[in-house]
Amino acid sequence: MSTVIKGGTVVTADLTYVADVLVDGGRIAAIGPDLTGDTVLDAAGCYVMPGGIDPHTHLEMPFMGTYSADDFESGTRAALAGGTTMVVDFALPSPGQGLLDALKMWDNKATRAQCDYSFHMAVTWWGEQVFDEMEEVTRRGINTFKHFMAYKGALMVNDDELFASFSRVGDLGGIAMVHAENGDVVAELSARLLAAGNTGPEAHAYSRPTQVEGEATNRAIMIADMAGVPLYVVHTSCEESHEAIRRARMQGKRVWGEPLIQHLTLDESEYFNTDWDHAARRVMSPPFRGKQHQDSLWAGLQSGSLSVVATDHCAFTTDQKRTGMGDFTKIPNGTGGLQDRMPMLWTHGVGTGRLTPNEFVAVTSTNIAKILNCYPRKGAVLVGSDADLVVWDPAATKTISAATQESAIDYNVFEGQEVTGLPRYTLTRGRVAFADGAINPDPGHGQFVARAPKGAV
Amino acid sequence: MSTVIKGGTVVTADLTYVADVLVDGGRIAAIGPDLTGDTVLDAAGCYVMPGGIDPHTHLEMPFMGTYSADDFESGTRAALAGGTTMVVDFALPSPGQGLLDALKMWDNKATRAQCDYSFHMAVTWWGEQVFDEMEEVTRRGINTFKHFMAYKGALMVNDDELFASFSRVGDLGGIAMVHAENGDVVAELSARLLAAGNTGPEAHAYSRPTQVEGEATNRAIMIADMAGVPLYVVHTSCEESHEAIRRARMQGKRVWGEPLIQHLTLDESEYFNTDWDHAARRVMSPPFRGKQHQDSLWAGLQSGSLSVVATDHCAFTTDQKRTGMGDFTKIPNGTGGLQDRMPMLWTHGVGTGRLTPNEFVAVTSTNIAKILNCYPRKGAVLVGSDADLVVWDPAATKTISAATQESAIDYNVFEGQEVTGLPRYTLTRGRVAFADGAINPDPGHGQFVARAPKGAV
Amino acid sequence: MSTVIKGGTVVTADLTYVADVLVDGGRIAAIGPDLTGDTVLDAAGCYVMPGGIDPHTHLEMPFMGTYSADDFESGTRAALAGGTTMVVDFALPSPGQGLLDALKMWDNKATRAQCDYSFHMAVTWWGEQVFDEMEEVTRRGINTFKHFMAYKGALMVNDDELFASFSRVGDLGGIAMVHAENGDVVAELSARLLAAGNTGPEAHAYSRPTQVEGEATNRAIMIADMAGVPLYVVHTSCEESHEAIRRARMQGKRVWGEPLIQHLTLDESEYFNTDWDHAARRVMSPPFRGKQHQDSLWAGLQSGSLSVVATDHCAFTTDQKRTGMGDFTKIPNGTGGLQDRMPMLWTHGVGTGRLTPNEFVAVTSTNIAKILNCYPRKGAVLVGSDADLVVWDPAATKTISAATQESAIDYNVFEGQEVTGLPRYTLTRGRVAFADGAINPDPGHGQFVARAPKGAV
Amino acid sequence: MSTVIKGGTVVTADLTYVADVLVDGGRIAAIGPDLTGDTVLDAAGCYVMPGGIDPHTHLEMPFMGTYSADDFESGTRAALAGGTTMVVDFALPSPGQGLLDALKMWDNKATRAQCDYSFHMAVTWWGEQVFDEMEEVTRRGINTFKHFMAYKGALMVNDDELFASFSRVGDLGGIAMVHAENGDVVAELSARLLAAGNTGPEAHAYSRPTQVEGEATNRAIMIADMAGVPLYVVHTSCEESHEAIRRARMQGKRVWGEPLIQHLTLDESEYFNTDWDHAARRVMSPPFRGKQHQDSLWAGLQSGSLSVVATDHCAFTTDQKRTGMGDFTKIPNGTGGLQDRMPMLWTHGVGTGRLTPNEFVAVTSTNIAKILNCYPRKGAVLVGSDADLVVWDPAATKTISAATQESAIDYNVFEGQEVTGLPRYTLTRGRVAFADGAINPDPGHGQFVARAPKGAV
Numbered sequence A, B, C, D: 001m002s003t004v005i006k007g008g009t010v011v012t013a014d015l016t017y018v019a020d021v022l023v024d025g026g027r028i029a030a031i032g033p034d035l036t037g038d039t040v041l042d043a044a045g046c047y048v049m050p051g052g053i054d055p056h057t058h059l060e061m062p063f064m065g066t067y068s069a070d071d072f073e074s075g076t077r078a079a080l081a082g083g084t085t086m087v088v089d090f091a092l093p094s095p096g097q098g099l100l101d102a103l104k105m106w107d108n109k110a111t112r113a114q115c116d117y118s119f120h121m122a123v124t125w126w127g128e129q130v131f132d133e134m135e136e137v138t139r140r141g142i143n144t145f146k147h148f149m150a151y152k153g154a155l156m157v158n159d160d161e162l163f164a165s166f167s168r169v170g171d172l173g174g175i176a177m178v179h180a181e182n183g184d185v186v187a188e189l190s191a192r193l194l195a196a197g198n199t200g201p202e203a204h205a206y207s208r209p210t211q212v213e214g215e216a217t218n219r220a221i222m223i224a225d226m227a228g229v230p231l232y233v234v235h236t237s238c239e240e241s242h243e244a245i246r247r248a249r250m251q252g253k254r255v256w257g258e259p260l261i262q263h264l265t266l267d268e269s270e271y272f273n274t275d276w277d278h279a280a281r282r283v284m285s286p287p288f289r290g291k292q293h294q295d296s297l298w299a300g301l302q303s304g305s306l307s308v309v310a311t312d313h314c315a316f317t318t319d320q321k322r323t324g325m326g327d328f329t330k331i332p333n334g335t336g337g338l339q340d341r342m343p344m345l346w347t348h349g350v351g352t353g354r355l356t357p358n359e360f361v362a363v364t365s366t367n368i369a370k371i372l373n374c375y376p377r378k379g380a381v382l383v384g385s386d387a388d389l390v391v392w393d394p395a396a397t398k399t400i401s402a403a404t405q406e407s408a409i410d411y412n413v414f415e416g417q418e419v420t421g422l423p424r425y426t427l428t429r430g431r432v433a434f435a436d437g438a439i440n441p442d443p444g445h446g447q448f449v450a451r452a453p454k455g456a457v
Ligand SMILES: [Zn+2]
Pocket: A179, A234, A235, A285, A286
C-alpha cells in the first residue's frame, strides 16, 4: 500500500523544488515528477515538509501525586494535528531512583503514542549508580542527558554534580542539556515574595527574572567547556541567556539554544491579567518575558545563534493549576503548545518575513534531528527517510481555541490567535494521521527512536 | 558513458553515509549501494563530496597594462587539481565602460575554462547607463554586484553611489558585495608612509590596518540595511570586520562574511621577511593579520557567523610584483591559492578538530552555492545535481611547492606547507579532470552558470 | 565686596561636605566653616555646586537668511536661570570663509553674554587656509574643532577631509568633535521621503534612523584613531552610537559621548503628534528616539561610557519652524533647553536614583571642564576657582512652561513637565545673576574663556 | 612641628598644579605658593601625590599551621618604601568563628603597623551569629564584606549563602566583595591533574583557567544585582571576568574590578620555568594569564571599566612554598608586591603613555578611597585630609631585587625589572617614613581607619 503526495513543492532545510513524494513501507520511496501510488494525497498549493520534531515535552509527567494532563496518547494526537511527527520527552528519575528504572517507567507511559518519540534522560541526582547506568542508557539509544539547575530540593543538581555528569556525558559521546535558572536565587526570591504576601501567579514571574536565567546559562556553558561536552540549553527565553549562548558560539563552542513558541509570541503582560486562572494557566519556567526579549529570540533564529523552536508542552488543567491558589510556588509549571507550535511559528515567522520556509523547516525539524543524531531518518525529505511528513497549506487559516483542540486541557494559552498556515495532511511513518482538519487516531503506532552517541554536530 | 564512484563515503553539508554515486550525462544519476557504470572510480577510504566552489577569483585581470598571470585556463586547471570545480570571477568595467560591454570581455576570457564558472558584476562607477544595464546583467544570470570601498581614484565608489547601487540591487533581487576598506584613509596612510620613506612591502600592511576594514564593513552593513539588500562581505580578514558582521547578524540582518584561506593560515610576520620578493609576493588587500585575527576567523567558521572560505586568487609573477620595488603602492595586489584552498582548509580545519567534514563541505561549497542561488545544481550530492564532485582522500599527503603547482606563477605563498587530505579524483560535470595526482586537461569544457535573482537565503 | 554662601552642603564631582563658601573678586576665596562676607546667601537645605557648563549651544546661529532666536543675551540669561554658568558655542565658517574671520563674527555676537562662554571652531571645508589658521585659532584659546558628517552640500566634510583635519587637530594638541550622521544616506532618505509625499515633521525622524548615527560614530572613531586625536561625539542619541563609543573605550581609545537632555527624557512619539507645530518644534538632528535608546543613554551616564549632558540649544520660533511646512527638510533644526537641562536631569537622574548628586555635577560641569581643559577654573568648588556656582535647592519644584521661560521662543519642548530641584542662586564669577526665581541681568558680564591645547585627559 | 613640601607639582586624580604643601598635626594644613614650615622636604622635579592605598593584602595570614611571612610591621614597611600609605587587610574567621572574635585577632596582628590600615571582613560561613554580628562589624567601621567563591571545603560559600550575605550587606549599606572562581570546578580540575600525575606548579595554572573566573564573576554580579548591593570583584585577572564586569556596568550596575599589578605585568610563561622554586613562588589565585588578558586589563584601566590596582600581597618564603613539592595544591597561594606596585604601575602605565599621572593617582589611591568611603580623608591632597603623601620622583630609577627589599621573603616576583618613577619621600599622617631610599621605621604608628556605610558611590 503506497501513498503518493502529488502536486506539492518540497521544502526542506535547504531546498525548495516541485516534486511528488512516494511513500511505501513507512519510508520515502521516491521523490520526483509524475509518481504514482495506491493512494493519492493532493498537495496542490502546498509545501511538503519534514514533519515537525518537538524535542521538549513532558507527557504524563508526575507532579505532586498527580500527572500532567496530556499523556502520550493525547499529546501525540495534538502533535499530529499541528504537523509535528515526533516528540522527545524527559525520563525523570526520582531522587535515588536508577536511570534504567525510570526509563522503564517512561517506556510504559509511551505505549499509546500516536507518533514516534524518543527520550532524554534526566540526571536528577548523582552517585555511582547513575554514573554506571548512563552507559547502558546510551546503549539503549539515548544520547542526551538533562540537568536541572533550578527546582532546589527536588530536581536540582549542584555545580560539582553538573561537572561530574557533564564529563561522563562527554566521555559517552552524548550531549548535556540544562534547564538554566539559578535555583538558589529562585528559591530565595520565592520565599521573600511569599513572605511579603505576594502569593499570586504574577509573583512567579517576579521570582525568576531574566538575570537568573542568563547567569545559569553562562555557568552551564563554562562547565560544559571544562568538561568537554556539547551543550543544549532548553527553553532559552531572554536576551541574557541568548547573549551567553552567542558569546560562547563566537568562541567556537558547541552550544545550542532552544526558544519556545510561547516565549516567541507571548509576553509577561499575561501575568498581569486580573483573572487568576488566566495568569496561572500561563505559569511556566522560565516565565514569559518582555517584548525586547522576543526581539532577541527572533533575531537569534534568523542569525543562527538559536537553533530550535520547542514547546516544553506540560499541560495542566485549570483544576490542577488551582492547587497553587494562595501560593504561587504550588502552581504546576507548564503550558500546552504541541498543536500550535508549527502554525504559530509559520504565522509569526514566515508570514512576517522573519524566516524563510527553509529556515522554518530547519528550526522546527532538521536542526534538532541533526543535534539529536537521528538525521536523516527524521527531519529530511530524502529517499529512505522515515515518511514523517507534513503537507502544509500556507493559505489555510483558523482561530486557535481550546474548544477545538486535541489536548486534554480546558484552555489554550494562544486562545483567539488567528493563524495562517496549517497542515493539510500529517503522515507518521507513511500513515496519514491527520487529514483535512481531522485526526485519524491510532494509539500505539508510535515507536521509540534510538539515537546513537557521537553525532557529528 | 557512465561513471560510478564506488566504495566511498558521501559527505555533504548535512549528511555522511556510505554509498556509490553514479554519474551520467554530466549529472548525478543515482546514489546508493551496489551501483554499476561504464567506468569505475575507486573511492575506498575516501569521502565523496561536492566539488569546491571558489566565489572569489581574478583570472586574467587587467592591471596597469598587463594581466594577472593565471587566466581561466591555468586558473581552473589549478582549481581542479585542488578539488575545486567552480570559480566565480569579477567582471570589472573600466571607468565609464558599460556593464554589458565588460561582461562581454569577461565572457571572452573564459572560453578556455576547464571547469564551470560564473561572474559577479562590479559597479565601479555610477550613472544612468549602469543603473539601466544592471537589469540586463541580472537577466543574464548574474545576481551579485561587487562594490569597492577602497582603491581611491580607480575602482572606489562613494557612500551615495553605494546607496544608489545597493538599492538597485535590492530591487532586482540580487546581493550586494563589498571590498570593505576605507579608501580615503588607506590613500592618506599610503601617502604618508611613502613620504616618510617607507616604500617596502611591509608598508603595504601598515597602510591598511584592521580598523580600516572594520569601519568599512560596518558602514556597508548600515547602507545595505537602509537600502534593503542582503550583503556579502568579501575577504573578511580581521576581528573588527567580523565583529561588525556578527553584530549585524545578531540583529537579524542578512549579512555574510568570507574569510580567505590565506588569512586563516598565514600571518603578518610574512611581511617582515627581509627578502623583498618574499614579502612582495604576499602583498594583497587586506594584508595578512596578527594571529588573534586568525582565531577570530576560525571561531566564525565554527559558529556560523562567517560563511564561506575563498581565495581571492589573483596571481602575479615575481617579475610583475617587482613593478613595485621602491614604491609599495605599485606592487600588484594578489596571491594565488586556487589549488591549495581545499587541502589547506582540510589540514588546518578538519585535521585539527575545528571543523567537521560536513562543515568543511558547507564552507567550501554548499553555503556559497545557496547564497549565489545555484544550489542544488552546484554544492550538492543529489540525484540531478551537476556531477561536480571530488573524491577526497583524507590520508593523502603532500608538500605544497611552486615546483609542482598548476598555477602559472613562479612561487607559492604556502611553499613548504605539508598538507594531509587531497583529491584523488575531481569530476567536472562528470568528466574526470584530475586523477591520482595528474590533470587531464580539456580547456573549454567549463560553462557559464547562470544564477537567477531572488534566492531564498 | 565679598559674598558668603552660608549653611549649605558643597557637592562636587567627588566630594560632599558641609561648608560655607566665600567669594571675592569673582573667585572662590575660602571654603570652610563659619565664613563671613559682605553679602550673605542662605544655602540652608541646599547644595552648593559648580555652575553647569553647556558645551553645545548655537546662539544667534545664521540660518537661511535668519538667525536662531536666542542670542547670547537671552541664551545666557536662560542658562543662568537654570543654574548653568558657562556655554560653549560653535563658530561656523561659511564655505570658503576663513576661521579667523568666522571667529571674529562670533566674538561680536557674544558681546552681550551674561555668563562666561567659549567657542568650538567648526571645520566646514578644507584647504590650506583652514590648515594654516587652525594654529592661530588654537593660540587664541580654542582647542576643540567640530566636524559635520551630515548636512550634505552645506557643512558636511568627507572622510579624507576628516582625516586631514583630525590629524591637524591632533598635532595641535586639540580634540576633534563630530556631528555623527551619514550625510549621504540622510540626503537620499530625505529625497525619497519627499518624493513619496512624506513631507511632515515625522519624516524628519524617518530620514535619520539610529543606524545612520551609529555608523558615522563608528567611522569617526576609526579616523580619529588613525589620526591620533581624542574624539568627542556630540549629541549621542542612540544605542548604536553609544555601542560604538563603548567599544572604542573598551579598547583604550580616548572617546567621549555627549547625550542631550532632550534625548534622555523625550522620545520619538512626539513626532506623531498630529499638531504640525508640536511636532515641528521638536525637529532636531538627531531626532528623538525610542525608549530603549533612553535606557542606553542613562546606563552610559551611570557606567561612565557617556560623559556629558548638553542641550544643543538652538531655538527657533514657531514662525521660523513654519518655513518647513510642506517640506520637512526646510524645518530649522533645533530646540531649546538651556534653562531646563539641570532641573530635568536632576529630576529624572538624581530624583530616580540613577545618578548620585556627585555624578550629576560630573556630567553637567566637571567632566566637560576637564575635557575642554578649563578645569579647575571652571567645574570646581576650589579656592581660586572662578565663582561660577549654583546653590541648588533639591526640594524646590516648578512646572516648566514657555510662559515663564527666559528663552525668546514661544514654546518649550518640556512644557508641562514638573521638576523637583532648582537653583536658588546662580553666581557667575561671583555676581549673583539669579536669585529666588528672578534674573538680575547684566548683559556683557560674560567673558571669553580661553582653553589651551594638550589637556591631560 | 610642621613640615612643608616645597617646589613640587601636586598631582591628584583630577588636578595637576604647582604648589607647596604644608603638613601639621598629621594633616594637610595648607596648599599654595611660598609656604613655610619647621621642616622642608624638597620636591623639586617631583609630583606630590596622595599616598597609595592597597586595598588587598594578607599580612600574617594563617595558613596550615604557619603564617604568611610579612606581618603588619614588615608589610607596611614595604608599603611605605614603595609609596603606599594605607593597606586594607582581610579578617578571616575560621569556620564557626564569630566575626567579632576574628576582628579582635586581626586588631591584635595590626598593632605594629607602620602606616594606617583598615579591614574587610570575610564571610566564610553563614549562620545567625554571622548575620547578627555583621551589624556590629559595620558599626566598628567596616563596610566591606568579602566572600570566597573558591577554596572549596575551606573558605568557600555557596550561592544561597552568597545571596543571604549580599542581601545583609546591602541592608547595612555596605559593599560585597568576591574572590571569583568557581570552586567546584577548580576542585575537580585539581583532583584530575593530580590524578594524572601533574603535581608541579604549572598545574596550578591549569587548574584555574580564565573561564572559571569569568563564570564566577558573572554569577556574583547577578546575585549582587538581585540582592541590591554594590559589588567589588577582587583580583580581576582576565578578559572573561572583565567582560562580565563591563557588561554589568553597561547596564548601569554598580560593579568594580580590581586588577593586580602582577596580572598587569607578568604572564603565564613564568609557570613554565623549569626551576620549581621559580614557578612555585609565582603561585597565586588567580594565576598569571596570557598576554591578551594583560591587554584587556590595561584597556579597562584606561576606559574606566576597571577601577583599582592592588597587590593581594600574601608573601610566603621559598621554604613555605616548598610545602607543596609533589602536590601543587599544597603550595601556599600568594606573592609579594606591596613595595613594587606603584613603581611598576608608573613604569608600565605612565611611562608607556597608557595612563596619565592623574589616572595613576585615581587607580592607586583615589578611586578606592571613594569606594571604601574614606575619601577625602585618604586619597586626596586637600586641606584637612590626612597627610598620607608621596613625593614622587618620575626620573628616579632602580632595579627591583629581593636583596634590597623590605619584605621578609627571600625572593621577588619582579626580580630584575628596571623601574623608572620612585618615591623620594613617603609621609604617613605627616610623619616622614621613607626618605631618599631609606626607611625610617616606627612600628605602631599606623592606626585603624574606620569606614562608615552608605558611601555615595
Ligand atoms: Zn525546564
